[in-house]
Amino acid sequence: MVSGDSSITMQSSFLSMQQINKRYTGVQALFDVDFDIQAGEIHCLAGTNGSGKSTLIKIICGVERADAGATITIGDSVYTQLSRKDALQHGIQVIYQDLSLFPNLTVQENISIGDTMSGSKRFISWKQSRTIAIQAMEQIGIALPLDKKVAHLSMADQQLVAISRALTKDVRLLIMDEPTTALTKKEVDALLSVIKDLNKKGVATLFISHKLNELMTVANRITVLRDGKKIGCYQASDIDAKKLEYLMTGTTSSYTPYTLNKERAGTPVLCCTKLSKKDNFHDIDLTVYPGEIVGITGLLGSGRTELAHSLFGLNPPTSGTCTINGEPVALKSVQEAVSMGVACVPENRLSDGLVLDQSISKNIVMTILDNHLSSLGLLDDEGLHEKVLEYVEALQIKISSPSSAVKTLSGGNQQRVVLAKWIATNPTLFILDNPTVGIDVAAKSSIHSIIKALAEEGMAVLIISDEIAEVLYNCNRVLVMNRGRIIGEFDSSSTTENDIQAFIDFHAM
Amino acid sequence: MKRLLARHETYIFGIIVVFSIIITAINPNFLTLENAFDILKSNAFTGIMAIGVLFVLISGGIDISFAATATIAEYLTVLICLRVGGSMLFAFFSALVIGIILGAVNGYLIDRFAVPPIITTIATMNLYYGLLIVFSKGRWIYALPQYFRTFADIRVITLYTAEGLPYGLSIVTALWFVLMVLSAGLLFYTRLGRSIYAVGGDAISAKRVGVSVKMVRIFVYAFMGAMASVAGIVQALLVQAVAPNSIVGKELNVIAAVVLGGASLAGGVGTVSGMFLGVMLLAIVQNGMTLMRVPAVWYDVFVGLVILFSVGSSSWKVKKEKVGTFIDIEPLSPPMVQEGGR
Numbered sequence: 017m018v019s020g021d022s023s024i025t026m027q028s029s030f031l032s033m034q035q036i037n038k039r040y041t042g043v044q045a046l047f048d049v050d051f052d053i054q055a056g057e058i059h060c061l062a063g064t065n066g067s068g069k070s071t072l073i074k075i076i077c078g079v080e081r082a083d084a085g086a087t088i089t090i091g092d093s094v095y096t097q098l099s100r101k102d103a104l105q106h107g108i109q110v111i112y113q114d115l116s117l118f119p120n121l122t123v124q125e126n127i128s129i130g131d132t133m134s135g136s137k138r139f140i141s142w143k144q145s146r147t148i149a150i151q152a153m154e155q156i157g158i159a160l161p162l163d164k165k166v167a168h169l170s171m172a173d174q175q176l177v178a179i180s181r182a183l184t185k186d187v188r189l190l191i192m193d194e195p196t197t198a199l200t201k202k203e204v205d206a207l208l209s210v211i212k213d214l215n216k217k218g219v220a221t222l223f224i225s226h227k228l229n230e231l232m233t234v235a236n237r238i239t240v241l242r243d244g245k246k247i248g249c250y251q252a253s254d255i256d257a258k259k260l261e262y263l264m265t266g267t268t269s270s271y272t273p274y275t276l277n278k279e280r281a282g283t284p285v286l287c288c289t290k291l292s293k294k295d296n297f298h299d300i301d302l303t304v305y306p307g308e309i310v311g312i313t314g315l316l317g318s319g320r321t322e323l324a325h326s327l328f329g330l331n332p333p334t335s336g337t338c339t340i341n342g343e344p345v346a347l348k349s350v351q352e353a354v355s356m357g358v359a360c361v362p363e364n365r366l367s368d369g370l371v372l373d374q375s376i377s378k379n380i381v382m383t384i385l386d387n388h389l390s391s392l393g394l395l396d397d398e399g400l401h402e403k404v405l406e407y408v409e410a411l412q413i414k415i416s417s418p419s420s421a422v423k424t425l426s427g428g429n430q431q432r433v434v435l436a437k438w439i440a441t442n443p444t445l446f447i448l449d450n451p452t453v454g455i456d457v458a459a460k461s462s463i464h465s466i467i468k469a470l471a472e473e474g475m476a477v478l479i480i481s482d483e484i485a486e487v488l489y490n491c492n493r494v495l496v497m498n499r500g501r502i503i504g505e506f507d508s509s510s511t512t513e514n515d516i517q518a519f520i521d522f523h524a525m
Numbered sequence: 526m527k528r529l530l531a532r533h534e535t536y537i538f539g540i541i542v543v544f545s546i547i548i549t550a551i552n553p554n555f556l557t558l559e560n561a562f563d564i565l566k567s568n569a570f571t572g573i574m575a576i577g578v579l580f581v582l583i584s585g586g587i588d589i590s591f592a593a594t595a596t597i598a599e600y601l602t603v604l605i606c607l608r609v610g611g612s613m614l615f616a617f618f619s620a621l622v623i624g625i626i627l628g629a630v631n632g633y634l635i636d637r638f639a640v641p642p643i644i645t646t647i648a649t650m651n652l653y654y655g656l657l658i659v660f661s662k663g664r665w666i667y668a669l670p671q672y673f674r675t676f677a678d679i680r681v682i683t684l685y686t687a688e689g690l691p692y693g694l695s696i697v698t699a700l701w702f703v704l705m706v707l708s709a710g711l712l713f714y715t716r717l718g719r720s721i722y723a724v725g726g727d728a729i730s731a732k733r734v735g736v737s738v739k740m741v742r743i744f745v746y747a748f749m750g751a752m753a754s755v756a757g758i759v760q761a762l763l764v765q766a767v768a769p770n771s772i773v774g775k776e777l778n779v780i781a782a783v784v785l786g787g788a789s790l791a792g793g794v795g796t797v798s799g800m801f802l803g804v805m806l807l808a809i810v811q812n813g814m815t816l817m818r819v820p821a822v823w824y825d826v827f828v829g830l831v832i833l834f835s836v837g838s839s840s841w842k843v844k845k846e847k848v849g850t851f852i853d854i855e856p857l858s859p860p861m862v863q864e865g866g867r
Contacts, residue, residue, distance in 0.1 A: 104735065116733050118726035120793030125719070132719055133735045140714050 030055040030189060030220045031076070031090045031106075037083040038071050045071040046082075049246045051239060053189065056218045058211060058234050060225070060252070063241035064264055064456040065426040069224055072241065073191055076222070077110045078103035104134075107188030113454070115178040119167035123160050124149040127181045152180040156210045170317075171364070179207060189220045194454055208234050240264055265458045273508055274468055276492045280305040283342045285445050285476035286327070291336035296322040297500035300336070304445065309467065309477040311487025311508070314497035314520060320480045321363060323497070324447050327478075328360040329353035341444055354383070359438035361431075363449040363480075369434040370422050377404040377418035379433050384440045407436035411466060428459025435466060446470065449480045464490050484516045498523045533787035537802040540835055541809060548813035555816050558684065559692050568808040569701040570759045571779055572801070576708050577628075577752030578783045579800045583712070584745040585725040585792025586642040587780070590631060590650035591753040592772045597657050598623040598750075599757030603767050606670050613676045620754035627653060628750020632743035650773075657769050666767040677762040697759050704755070709797035721745060725792030781832050782807050806831065 032052035038045045046068045053059045063069045074080035075088075078100035082088070088095040090106045117126050125132075128145035149162055158176050166174055182190055190211075211221050211234065223235065235252040240263045247263050255263075284303045291300040297319035304310050312320050325331035327338070329350040338345055340356045347353065353360075362368035370379055381388070381400045388396045388403070404418050413432045415425065422433055431451065438446065448467065452460040467490065471477050481487050487494045488508050496504040496519060504519055549556040574591055581588045598620040606616050631649055635642045680693035712718035723731040724741045732738050761767050786803025788795030810827050819827075 101735075110733075112733070116727070116730040118723055118730055118793070120726040121722060129719070129723065129734050132716060133723075138716050140716060140719060 028055060029053070029089070030057075031088070031108075033076070033082075033089070034087045035085050036072065036075060036088075037085060038068075038075065038080065039083055044244055046075075046244050049241070049244075051076075051246070051249075053220045053222060055188070055220055056215045057236050058215055058221045058223065060223045060235040060238045061241065062224075062238055062260060062264055064458045065428055066243075067241040067264070068244040069241055070193070071244075073110070073193060073222075073224065076103070076189075077108050077191060107186050108191065109182040109187045109189070110191045111178050111182045111193065113193040115174055117166050117174055117178055117181075120165065122163050122165055123169070123177055124162040126166050126177050127152050130181060149180070152183050155183050155213075156180060157206050179210075183210070183214075187214070187219055189222065190214065191222045191224075193224045242266065261457055264456075273488070274309050274471070274490050274492050275509060276308060277472070280308065282306065284339075286338070286340055286478075288327075288338045289336060291323075291326070291333050291338055293322065293326055293331060293333045296326070296331065297497075300502060302495070302502070304476045304478060306444070306474045306476055307471055308493065309471045309479060309491040311491035311494040312478065312480045312497055313482065313484055313487050313494060313516065314503075318497040319500035320497050321449055322500075324360060324449050324478070324480055327353070327445075327447060328358055330360075354441065357442070357444035358447065359383075359441055359443035359445070360447040361434050361438060361449060361451055363453065365431055365434050369437075370430060372423040373421055375419045376408070376413070376415055376422055376425070376433055377401065379422050380404050380407055380418075380436045380440065383437050403440060407440060411436050411439075412462070426459070428455045428463065431455055431459075431463060432466075435463070439470065443475065445476045445478065447478045447480070450482060451479065452481075452483075452486065484513050484520075488513055488516065496520060496523075534796070534799045534802055536838065537786060537799065537806055537835060540831075541802065541806050544806070544809055544813060548809070548816060552816040555813060559686065560812070560816075562692060562694055562698070564805075564808050564812050565698040565701075566695040567763065568804055569695070569697040570756050570763060571775070571782065571808070572701045572804045573704060573752050573756040573759060574779045575783050575786075575800050575804050576704055576797070577749035577756075578779055579786075579788055579795050579797065580708070580712075580721060580745045580752075581642075581749050582780075582783060582788040582790065583725045583793065583795045584721045584741060585728065586635065586742065586745065587790065588628075588631065588646045588746060588749050589643060589776050590627075590646040590653060591749050591779075592774065592776045593650045593654040593657070594624055594627045594750050595753040595757035595760065596769060596772045597627065597653055597757075598754030599761050599772075600657060600661060600666070600767055600769055602754075602758065603666055603669060603673075603761060606673075607666070607668075611670070613672050616673075617755065617758055620758050621751055624750035624752075624754025624757070625747045626750070628753070629743055629747040631750070632746030635746065636739045636742045650776075654773055661769050663769055665769075669761065669765055669767070673762060674765060677765065697762055700755070700759065704752070705797050705801060712797065717741070717744065722793055725794070727793075778807065778828070781828070785832055785835055806835070 029052050032050075034050050036046050036049040036051065049068070049072060051072065061069050061072065071080065075082045075086075075098070078098045081097045081099075084096070086096055088098050090098075090102075093102075093106075095102065118129070121129070124146055127149040131148055132140060132145065146162065150159075153159055153176075156176065156179060158180070160169070160173055160176065166177060169177065179192075182192075215221060237249055238252055238255060238260065239249045240247040240260070242264060250263075282305065284305050285308075286302065286304040288300055288302045291302070292298045300323060302310075312323070314320055322331055326333050326347055329347050329352055332346070332348050338347055340358065343356065345352060345356055366372065371382075377400070381403060384403065385395065385400075388399045390396050401418075407413070408415060408418065411432045413425075413429050413436065415429070422430060425433065435451075446467075451467070452463055455463065464486075467477055467479070477491075479487055479491060484494075488506075488511065491508055494506040494508055494511065494516060495502050496506070496516065498520070503523055506516060506519075545556065554560060574595065577591060578588065601623055602616050602620040605611065605619055611619070627649075631642075631646055634640065634649070635645050638645075676696065679696040680691070681696060681699045683691050683693040685691055712721065720731065720736045720741050721744075723734070723736055724738050728738050731741075757772070760772060764771070782803040783795070783800050784790060784803070785806060786795070786799035786801065788800065807828060810831055811824055814821070814824055814827065
């Protein structure tokens, strides 16, 4: 693997920016930031949420304008302000974090839409559109069904469509905002090899990712931002994950593995025997005791999420038995699961976990409205307000006011709102499906501490995650799922990340 | 075959076939060419408005004001034709100008002030219709220019009944068909057409790939106005009189027909063929009830049931598809359970 820039000769700068300032009402998002990217370079932009990363990206691709005084040089052209159209003309393509796809259109049309909408053609050549789509997918070695609607694809496949789409144009600078969050290792490897190919052709790539390991293996240089200021630009070979984390956050954190204080005894919170769901998972035996944090990992499509949905009553199993706190449950409805003390934080917090346009307080109290009724059956506003303040305080949610909309929060704070909403129900079993996807390093570890604190108070927790490190360092036991079955169990105190990765890779073949 | 079954259109077509069999069993007069031509003629008015509604729905909007637009275009055009004279061509031209202006006003307001389209168009419906009633004082116009009558009688295909009476494919049906073919082509083969689907699918994403969302919005509402105005003239041709209050109130039936044809109120989805089948299904229910001598008061009840059943069955199918992903749960090699790692 290429790391560092030793093997690449730096040609001219593709883009360079000086004196980038951006002030939003009341907040200075960027202070005098300089940035440059060479043709054919893989550059990473690192920083925690709120560091100004996204603002800088928006300025580079022309969606936002920099404040007066900026100089932006692309090739021979010099701009003080860059428009989206200018950026597109210079071949600056973006893969957005929200993918920005059209769910109602087919894979083919989504990939070729850039070509359809640009230029002066008024009519569509479906034949050409097909060729473009096939060629784009061939570049990253995939072949999704062209005529399938994007809405019917899995998240990972949608991400592949978004990547293919950016590869169709005369791309000179490819900007990727968290491109790999939903991809499996195999797909990530394929994507990385395409990026390297592109770089050989002189295409520059600017990467934003929260997965530190990923950054290190591919990048030539890393620019670190913190609180809107540029901390520095480093050769990737001079820096390791530990140092990068320090540069990004200003502090060092250390993982302390979770160990179970008590014995696994008494009534298990969850006990499943031979739980099966046709076409989803098979013969799941799973017992979780109070105070345990059990991790489930495995490739996407291993049935982990489906199992979590079943335990929460969203996906009724076809056979097998299950007890919660010793009482048998049918797992037929969410209401039943909630009344038994099960809580579930879904994988996709934006679409399944939050009402984005509603206020923080309304989101938090959503699950406990029934417990806060006055004698007339009306909502007890004061009681609810106290609850909100209690959780905002306890989970250290950074908000300007409880009545501002959830969508104004950063990813980490949004996830805290989701956690608060469920902690408010006093669950005995807390299921978390990829709880820190798209959340930066600092926020991530604070969410992990919240989870550990809950388990120490006796809650049973089930964490599902793609990231082996996440389950390994936060759980006392780790289960591996593959093809709908639990194929292995590891005690986290005596296992390393590599052990589990090797085990998964072995079974995935 | 499998792909055909997955299409919404196939379901609606199936329901039309079932209804036709039932109606024919009770009254064989239903399944005659004469009746078919008659249905196609009397529904050209609804069908042409439905084309406009289809465009608006695909773009993710909705329009309630088109019946008012159609009435104004119809009323003003006939007034102009009576006062200053003209021709059929002039009548269509004049109506189109009025319709496009009124529609574009909707589109501009919706885009400029970001008011939800349903509110905007309810407001403009009241405004347009109210002004018409104020200035026309609700007066009907009976004496249409002679060319309205001659034009309405044109048949593109003429056949004769056993008794020697002429019947055939009316010019208004032909007009409806031509408009449908052109619209289908526009939606499927032009950049503008695909932009409408893109905006309906996700307006922000559309902006990011360089679609002018504003122009698309103004276009669809102006196009809706154009279709409404043509429909207004067709209505005058069919009825040979103009009443300020005859069209308003039919909006929801037209929208229902388009939704029945597979368009989604959430935007991004819909086809001209589906819309045609949706219009025909409601038309056949109405026509069949007359032929089966069911009292007309039952019509609304049946329409309600038909919409519930058709839309419900196809949405239910989509819902079923979404639940449960498929995971290949058979192990490749014998399951190896490893305790404690290494």
